[in-house]
Amino acid sequence: METELSAARLEVMQHVGKDLDALMAEYLKPIDQNWQPTDFLPDSSKENFFSEVKLLQESCRDLPYDYIAVLIGDTITEEALPTYESWLMDVIGVDQVNNPSGWSRWVRAWTAEENRHGDLLNKYLYLSGRVNMRAMEVSTQYLIADGFDIGTDRDPYRNFIYTSFQELATNVSHRRTATLSKQFGNPHLSKICGVIASDEMRHAKAYKAFVSRILAVDPSELMLALEDMMRKKIVMPAHFLRESGVKMGDTFSHFSDAAQRLGVYTTMDYIEILESLLLEWEIGTIRELNSGAEKARDYLMALPARLRRIADRTRIPELQYEFSWISR
Ligand SMILES: [Fe+2]
Ligand SMILES: [Fe+2]
Numbered sequence: 001m002e003t004e005l006s007a008a009r010l011e012v013m014q015h016v017g018k019d020l021d022a023l024m025a026e027y028l029k030p031i032d033q034n035w036q037p038t039d040f041l042p043d044s045s046k047e048n049f050f051s052e053v054k055l056l057q058e059s060c061r062d063l064p065y066d067y068i069a070v071l072i073g074d075t076i077t078e079e080a081l082p083t084y085e086s087w088l089m090d091v092i093g094v095d096q097v098n099n100p101s102g103w104s105r106w107v108r109a110w111t112a113e114e115n116r117h118g119d120l121l122n123k124y125l126y127l128s129g130r131v132n133m134r135a136m137e138v139s140t141q142y143l144i145a146d147g148f149d150i151g152t153d154r155d156p157y158r159n160f161i162y163t164s165f166q167e168l169a170t171n172v173s174h175r176r177t178a179t180l181s182k183q184f185g186n187p188h189l190s191k192i193c194g195v196i197a198s199d200e201m202r203h204a205k206a207y208k209a210f211v212s213r214i215l216a217v218d219p220s221e222l223m224l225a226l227e228d229m230m231r232k233k234i235v236m237p238a239h240f241l242r243e244s245g246v247k248m249g250d251t252f253s254h255f256s257d258a259a260q261r262l263g264v265y266t267t268m269d270y271i272e273i274l275e276s277l278l279l280e281w282e283i284g285t286i287r288e289l290n291s292g293a294e295k296a297r298d299y300l301m302a303l304p305a306r307l308r309r310i311a312d313r314t315r316i317p318e319l320q321y322e323f324s325w326i327s328r
Contacts, residue, residue, distance in 0.1 A: 001153055006092050008221070013093025013156050016213045017103050027206035028109050037120035040192050042127070053127055059186045060128040065326060066258040067184065068130050071177060072325045073255035075125060076136065077170075077238040078118035080143045084237065085111040087148075091159050110203065117196045124192060135324040138244045139251065146240040146248055151232045157218075157225035160210045165234045167204035168273045169265065171197050176264040208280055219286050220293035226283070227296035230274065230303060243324045254321035261318075267311040275304045 001009070017023075042052035088107045089096055096104035125131045152158035178193035215222050241252035259265045278284065284301050 001092065001155055006154075008218075009092045009156055012214055012218050013103065015217060016210060017093070017106075020102060020106060023206065023209070024106060024109060027202055027209070028113060029202075031112070034113070035116070035195055037116055037123060040120060040188075040195070041123055056124075056127050056188070057129040059188060060130050063130065063181075063184055063186065063189075064262075065320065066262050067177070067180060068326050069255060069258045069323050070173075070262055070264050071121065072125065072131060072136055072323070073238065073241065073252075073259070074170075074173060074177065075118060075121040076140050076143055076241060077236070078114070078121060079140045080148075080238060081111060081114055081118060082144055083147050084114075087150075088159065088163075090154055091156050092154050093156050110206075113199060113203070117199065120192060120196065124189065130326065132325050132327060135243060139241060139325065142242050142244075142248075143238060143240060146242070148235070148237055148240060150235055150237070151229065155225060157211075157214055157222050158229055160207050160214070161226055161229050162234065164204060164207040164211055164277060165229075165273060166237060167200050167207055168276070169234075169236070169269070171200035171204055172269050172273070173259065173265040174200060176262075180262065180264070208277070212281060215281055215286070219288060220290045223283070223286070223289060223293040223296045223300075227299055230300060234270070251323070254323065257317050257321070260316040267307075267314060271304050271307045271311065274307070278304070 042049050042056065085107060088094060088110075089104060091103075094103040094107055096107075125136070126133055150162055152162050174193045174197035178190045178197060181187070181190040181193060211222065236252070236256070238255070239252050240248050241255060242248045243251045256265075260267070278300060283297060286297060289297060
């Protein structure tokens with residue numbers, strides 16, 4: 001970003017983060033009281049481990065193909081956490097060397113909570129007996145190596161808009177896989193997806209609060225950032241997802257189709273998340289904007305209806321793709 005703009009962003013970040021301790025206490029959980037992956041998994045140091053694994057595998061045997069594919073895609077998305085942490089550490093105002101008491105602490109603590117998600121899902125899938133783990137691991141390594149391109153630059157405004165959106169999107173998809181799992185007769189897996197979903201909601205509240213604070217001091221610039229992000233469309237963090245021998249991003253579209261077919265994450269969800277953010281940030285009633293930002297606000301307020309009209313016309317492919325991650 002240009003130096004002048006960067007300096008202004010830095011100032012706002014210092015203002016928004018001035019009571020970061022209070023924010024962290026409100027939106028993150030003390031580590032000793034937080035759940036850990038093994039709380040939800042058979043204990044391999046116990047004698048009944050094998051019988052518990054057997055039960056676990058039985059409860060996974062009838063899970064539908066699309067469902068397993070979506071769960072694997074969700075897991076790989078979580079496992080690409082190194083990409084997200086290193087990206088956020090580079091955002092203007094987050095400086096892990098010169099500002100050890102500031103935003104870098106938030107990024108670390110958030111990462112530390114998120115890290116449990118991939119751990120738990122990965123171990124569960126490994127035990128499930130339904131997954132070609134090596135193929136999944138190859139995809140994970142590819143995704144971390146490929147990184148992502150989310151269009152936020154190093155701008156804290158765009159990044160916090162992105163994370164607000166993404167935490168809500170992951171909340172929706174983990175919540176839906178929880179509901180489906182119960183319907184498929186696997187309450188254990190439902191619980192697992194449910195606890196992850198509630199972490200995502202807590203994180204969403206945090207990022208939404210950060211954006212609200214920015215809005216209070218710099219509404220025009222935030223509005224322009226939001227318009228820019230929505231014009232570009234919010235891409236999923238795993239949009240480069242691939243399998244061995246598959247072009248970068250191609251596996252992602254098959255994963256996304258499966259999620260649409262199952263109703264785990266759909267175009268309608270995208271629109272509803274946008275609407276909820278416009279409401280949360282009271283975008284429609286914000287005054288005292290410069291003329292560019294006023295136009296941005298009007299564009300944003302009209303956007304959900306426009307997206308709805310397009311969504312009505314898009315069809316989800318019925319064709320089931322054969323993922324290398326799963327044997328039929
Ligand atoms: Fe997560
Ligand atoms: Fe998250």
